[in-house]
Amino acid sequence: MPLVLQGRQQDIALIDHMIERIDQGGSTLVISGEPGIGKTALLDIAKRRARERGVSVLAMTGVLAEVHLPFAALEQALRPLMKRADSLVPRQRSALLAAFGMHDDVGAPDFFLVALATLSLLAESTPRRPILLVADDAQWLDEATYDVLAFISRRLGSDAIALLVAMRDGSNRPFGDASTLRLNLSGLNDIDAEYLLQSHAPGLSADLRSRFLKEAAGNPLALLELPNGEQATEAQDTLWLPLTERLERAFSTRLSDLPNTARTLLFVAAENDGTSLHEILRAGEAVLGEPVGIDALAPAIAVKLIQIDKTELRFRHPLVRSAMHQAADLGTRQRIHAALASSIRDQLDRQLWHRAAATIGPDEELAGEHDNMAARAVRRGAVAMAIEVLEKAARLSGTARARSNRLLKAAELAAELGQAETLERLLRQVDTDELDKLALVRIGWCREISKPPGIEDPSKVSALIAFASEARAGGAKDLAINLLWRAAQRCWWSDASDELRARVLVAASRVGMPEADPRLIAISAYIEPLRRGSDVYDKLQALSSIDDSNPGIARVLGATANVIGAFDFGARLLCEFSATLRTQGRLGELARVLFAQGWAEMEVGNWTGAMSDAEESASLAEETGGTLWIAAAIILKAKLTGMRGNLDQSDAYAAQAERLLLPTGASFLRVLLQIARGVSAIGAGQHWQAYEQLRRVFLPDDPAFSAGLEFFALADFVEAAAFTGNAEAAHRVIDDVESLSAPVRVPWLDTMLYYGKALLADPADAEQLFIKGLGPAAKKWPFLRARLLLAYGAWLRRQRRSADARAPLRAGRDTFDALGAAPWSARAREELRASGESSRRRAERAWEALSPQELHIAQLAVQGLSNKEIGARLYLSHRTVGYHLHRIFSKAGITSRSGLAPIVAGASYPTN
Numbered sequence: 001m002p003l004v005l006q007g008r009q010q011d012i013a014l015i016d017h018m019i020e021r022i023d024q025g026g027s028t029l030v031i032s033g034e035p036g037i038g039k040t041a042l043l044d045i046a047k048r049r050a051r052e053r054g055v056s057v058l059a060m061t062g063v064l065a066e067v068h069l070p071f072a073a074l075e076q077a078l079r080p081l082m083k084r085a086d087s088l089v090p091r092q093r094s095a096l097l098a099a100f101g102m103h104d105d106v107g108a109p110d111f112f113l114v115a116l117a118t119l120s121l122l123a124e125s126t127p128r129r130p131i132l133l134v135a136d137d138a139q140w141l142d143e144a145t146y147d148v149l150a151f152i153s154r155r156l157g158s159d160a161i162a163l164l165v166a167m168r169d170g171s172n173r174p175f176g177d178a179s180t181l182r183l184n185l186s187g188l189n190d191i192d193a194e195y196l197l198q199s200h201a202p203g204l205s206a207d208l209r210s211r212f213l214k215e216a217a218g219n220p221l222a223l224l225e226l227p228n229g230e231q232a233t234e235a236q237d238t239l240w241l242p243l244t245e246r247l248e249r250a251f252s253t254r255l256s257d258l259p260n261t262a263r264t265l266l267f268v269a270a271e272n273d274g275t276s277l278h279e280i281l282r283a284g285e286a287v288l289g290e291p292v293g294i295d296a297l298a299p300a301i302a303v304k305l306i307q308i309d310k311t312e313l314r315f316r317h318p319l320v321r322s323a324m325h326q327a328a329d330l331g332t333r334q335r336i337h338a339a340l341a342s343s344i345r346d347q348l349d350r351q352l353w354h355r356a357a358a359t360i361g362p363d364e365e366l367a368g369e370h371d372n373m374a375a376r377a378v379r380r381g382a383v384a385m386a387i388e389v390l391e392k393a394a395r396l397s398g399t400a401r402a403r404s405n406r407l408l409k410a411a412e413l414a415a416e417l418g419q420a421e422t423l424e425r426l427l428r429q430v431d432t433d434e435l436d437k438l439a440l441v442r443i444g445w446c447r448e449i450s451k452p453p454g455i456e457d458p459s460k461v462s463a464l465i466a467f468a469s470e471a472r473a474g475g476a477k478d479l480a481i482n483l484l485w486r487a488a489q490r491c492w493w494s495d496a497s498d499e500l501r502a503r504v505l506v507a508a509s510r511v512g513m514p515e516a517d518p519r520l521i522a523i524s525a526y527i528e529p530l531r532r533g534s535d536v537y538d539k540l541q542a543l544s545s546i547d548d549s550n551p552g553i554a555r556v557l558g559a560t561a562n563v564i565g566a567f568d569f570g571a572r573l574l575c576e577f578s579a580t581l582r583t584q585g586r587l588g589e590l591a592r593v594l595f596a597q598g599w600a601e602m603e604v605g606n607w608t609g610a611m612s613d614a615e616e617s618a619s620l621a622e623e624t625g626g627t628l629w630i631a632a633a634i635i636l637k638a639k640l641t642g643m644r645g646n647l648d649q650s651d652a653y654a655a656q657a658e659r660l661l662l663p664t665g666a667s668f669l670r671v672l673l674q675i676a677r678g679v680s681a682i683g684a685g686q687h688w689q690a691y692e693q694l695r696r697v698f699l700p701d702d703p704a705f706s707a708g709l710e711f712f713a714l715a716d717f718v719e720a721a722a723f724t725g726n727a728e729a730a731h732r733v734i735d736d737v738e739s740l741s742a743p744v745r746v747p748w749l750d751t752m753l754y755y756g757k758a759l760l761a762d763p764a765d766a767e768q769l770f771i772k773g774l775g776p777a778a779k780k781w782p783f784l785r786a787r788l789l790l791a792y793g794a795w796l797r798r799q800r801r802s803a804d805a806r807a808p809l810r811a812g813r814d815t816f817d818a819l820g821a822a823p824w825s826a827r828a829r830e831e832l833r834a835s836g837e838s839s840r841r842r843a844e845r846a847w848e849a850l851s852p853q854e855l856h857i858a859q860l861a862v863q864g865l866s867n868k869e870i871g872a873r874l875y876l877s878h879r880t881v882g883y884h885l886h887r888i889f890s891k892a893g894i895t896s897r898s899g900l901a902p903i904v905a906g907a908s909y910p911t912n
Contacts, residue, residue: 005041006199006220007192011183015046018162019053022130026156028163030175033185035244035319036221039166042185043134046164050132055162056080056125057132062140064321065273068353068389070144070382071099072273074118077133081121088124089872091583092117098379099144101347111144111382113585115151116875120868122152123159123877130160137318138167138175143384146173153180154623155876158883187218196220201227219243221317225250248323254303255327261296264288266305270324271336271357273350275312279343286339287332334358349373356392364398371406378413387413387422394429404430408442415450418625423450438474441467445479448486458496461487465507477511484508485519485556488526492563493668495700495707501527516543518553522560529708530740530749533564537746540569555589559596565712565748568780571600582873591620595632599672602640603748605782607819608907611640612852616874628669631660635673642680643783645822650680670704671697675713682720683823690720698733711737711749715784718756727760734760747777748784755788758795766795774808786815790824794831802835809835817842847907849891855907857884862900 005012018027031039047057060077082100085093095113122131135141135149153163153176165175169184176182188196193213197204204212204227216222225247255263265284272280277294284292297313300306305320306313315321328336337358344351352369359366370393377386390410397403407430414423427443444467448460464487471480487504490496508523521539524532540561558577561570574597581590598613618633620626634657642650654677661669674697681690694717696704714737721730734756741749754773758766770792778785789812796805813828822842829839847855853874860870867878867885874881889895892903 005038005045006196007188008038008042008185011042011185012045014183015042015164016049018164019046019050019055019132022055022132022160022162026159026161026163027181028153028156028165028176029181029183031164031166031183031185032169032171034169034219036219036225036247036317037185037187038220039185040136040317041220043136043164043166046132047134050162054129055132056129057134058122059134059136060141060145062135062137062142063273063318064140065271067140067142068385069273069350070142070377070385071114071148072145073135073141074114074145074148075100077135078118078121081125084121084124085117088117088120089868092120092872095585096121099382101349111147111585112151112587112875114144115148116585116872118148119152119155119159119877120871122161123871123879126160126879131162133161133163135163135165138165139171139173140318144382146175150175151623155880158880159877160879187216188220188223189218193218193223197223197227200224215243215246217243221319222247222250228254244319244322247319248326251305251317251320251323252327254305255324258299258303259296261288261292262299265292265297266300266324267328267332268336268339269306269313269315270321270328271333272340273353275314277308277311277313279340280313283336283339283343286342287335334360349376356396359396362398363396364402367393367396367398367402367406370396374409383413383417384419386410387417387419387426391426400431400433401436404433404436404439408439408446411446412442415446418450420450423447437470438476441470441474441476441479441483445483448483458490458494458500461490461496461500461504464490465503468507468511472511477513480511481508481513481517481519484511485523485526488523492526492529492708493666493706495667495705515539518543518556518560522556522563525560525563526708529564530711530737530745531742533566533746533749534742534744536560536564537566537569540566540573555593555596558593558600562596562600563708565746567600567603567748571597571604571606574600582875587620587875588624588626591617591624591626591629591633594620595629595636598633598636602636603781603783605819607640607643608847608852608855610636612856614640615852616856627660628664628666631657631664631666632669632672634660635669635676638673639676639679642676643683643823644820645683647680647684650676654680667703667706668709671706671709671712674704675716678713678716678720682716683821685823687720687723690716691724691726694720695729698736711752714749715752715755715787718759719787722759730756730760748781751778751781751784751788755784755791758788759791763799767792770795782815783819783821786812786819786821786824786828788812789815790828790831793828793835797831797835805835806832806837810837813839820848845907846892846903850888854884854888854891855904857881858888858900858904859907861885861897862904 015029018029031042033039047059050057058077058080060073062073066072085096088096092113096117099114122133125131138146138149141149149163149165156163167175187193193216197209197212200223212223212226216226222243228250255266264287265280268284268287269280272283281292281294294308297306297308301308304316306315334357337354341351341354341358344354352366352373355366356370370389374386374389374393377383377389387410390406390413394403394406394410397406407426411423411426411430414426423446427446430439430443432440432443444463448464464483468480468483468487471477471483484504484507491501491504504523505527508520513520516539521536525536540557543557555577558570558574561567561573574593578590578593578597581593594613594617598610598617601613602610614633614636618630618637621629621633634653638650638653638657641653654673657673661673674693678690678694681687681693694713696702697710697713698717699705714733717733718730721727734753737749737753745753751773754769758769758773761769770788773788774785774792778788789808793805793809793812796808809828809832813825813832816825816828825842832839847858850858856874857870860873865873867881870881871878885897888900892899894900894903
């Protein structure tokens, strides 16, 4: 065992156990600790043990000089597997090749497609041999690679892949989540530390030994290296240095004895963002002005600063690179970067990076080339890298306006990524010339879109209207309409005044956009969903063909349909575009769309699909950092669970969502939360509790109030009020909704109004209202229609028309059974018994034993999709899909896919 592993037997045993059980499923271990504590040594022994057991080893190392190269470390690790890239589905293959610069994919491959391609490539290889994937110095991995590893780590459940990640303590990029296995390395104990020092430097005096033990504080690398820099260590000016700087000093003291040529080559290697020996020698020749051979490096190898592996030069430890960088003066570094830029022939982005590092002062031509580099980074899905490149281009800009424009482009990208700190840092650098009104508008837009949806502040609406006016005056019509659409959303999210809402509509009419522009349609819906609902619905239906190349437009239209209650249209549209988002790998956007899609599917009767959407939305929102959408998905789960009769679980979901919503102030989600609580209480027969929950939606001073959204609770509130003797309150709500609505209303709203009026009507009028409510439009809303049927049948029975009551009660019962609305099914059976007809108990169905994800996988399998195709759809490896199918077969008592069709039949309510 290497000396540096002295005292690490327990840590090695943990790694051995991880490798031994690799065939049982994937796992991740994060090893952390200070520099020199032994992380790399543990990774080395893990790689050796894995190879001894026939496990394939793929490794990458983060290098500070390479952090600007997107996917650089990932390409390093996957290089041995790339010959199998042809087995990937075409879109994944194109994304991966584009990410590695092997294919110029103008379709802008998203990061998540690259991540899924990586997972698929790894999973394709595991049937041959399990894989140990090792990432050393993860704090210095390029951001794209780091995020891919995080993606993979969350999906290793059933794949024979072990992931080992080593990183320094205090990294501002923590890896993994609360469930990730972690090993924090501390210093060696006194006995092991003394043994290590004595074994490596047996001739030390007692005083030096004592001093080294004290200064090293159990750090193995310090115990090995501090004696090598004895003269420097004894100098008084090093006594105060932190350990990392002391180690760097210990390495750099070896430079003084090296020939100038070797020293210069080490400086070149430290500044290079690659490991090519040929590249380093060629750049060294340019700096030295004379031919250089590999033998010039022999002195550096002899003092153990570097090692040569075939055609690559590697530093013995990352601290050696850091020490060499610190030892070179600024002028030397600039000459080296210029030499490297001249030496690199076939990698334009690397060449440009070195040219910039060698440049002092503005260079507009070079800045323009950086603009192109940023565009390439965006196409490769490396948006974070594009921000860095644009910031560098800004520093090279020849004019203040060009500099500000590049910073604003970077800021817009940072806002889209939700990087608030980066956004503010960039905006602080922008020269705010008050004459450049459009720049000020762009700054305002960046700050606006960086905020999470739902933050209530009606005062922001006026500012957005003013920004839109400036944008329109500056000829930026597209930006102007985006600002006004955001203003309309803010009106909907918060209790904006009628005057503010009217100003948004007037401003939108002045922009001069085509009437069919989806954002104009959305503005009308968000500002006046009741009064303009029918007009918006007609316009949505008139859009026969929608450009699916812009998923953002899909979200606008689908969300707009939901806002007015046109869930039939919203469900179809959002389903189409969620498929587009999956294909494009836009998982952050997909999380939002799945919530909206799930809510629409719930209303049109596809409760199993809605629950699957909610589960996936919550998972993706957690993965992409969308707390608001986690809460939204949980609210949807709370409502679905409550309607199915599991009140305790529904209450738990509601409480969880409320905790998440507390810091956001998102009243539009609070409305949906109260509706979920209210309908769950109605199902449980707790009408007083339902009334108290739902009345909050209609009280302007309540945190759960949101003007324009309260009508979503209409049917539930009226039912709760009618059953608790609060008919007057119910009448007021119905009158308010009718007064705010256009004469022609969206069918869903019309059906709810008929339902509410029928519950409150005198006997002479009730039947006609029930019949109108049960008209053709009601078939689009199975749960609402079944409640109408139940109420109508109960009313007929109370009118002593038991024979007439049985048909609507029977139809209502069957719909409730199909939906799984157990509390309402039970109520319909009670009414049927009271009318003189008995009912068999509802039989449990096989699919109900499956989790939402398992049911989704089973449904996709029934459609004929292969494991690989299902994996691509759900962002899982094909092995994970196979694992889930095996569990499904076991639960359902079947042995093959052919038995799935009857199992999942009826899992979704027929909506046509």
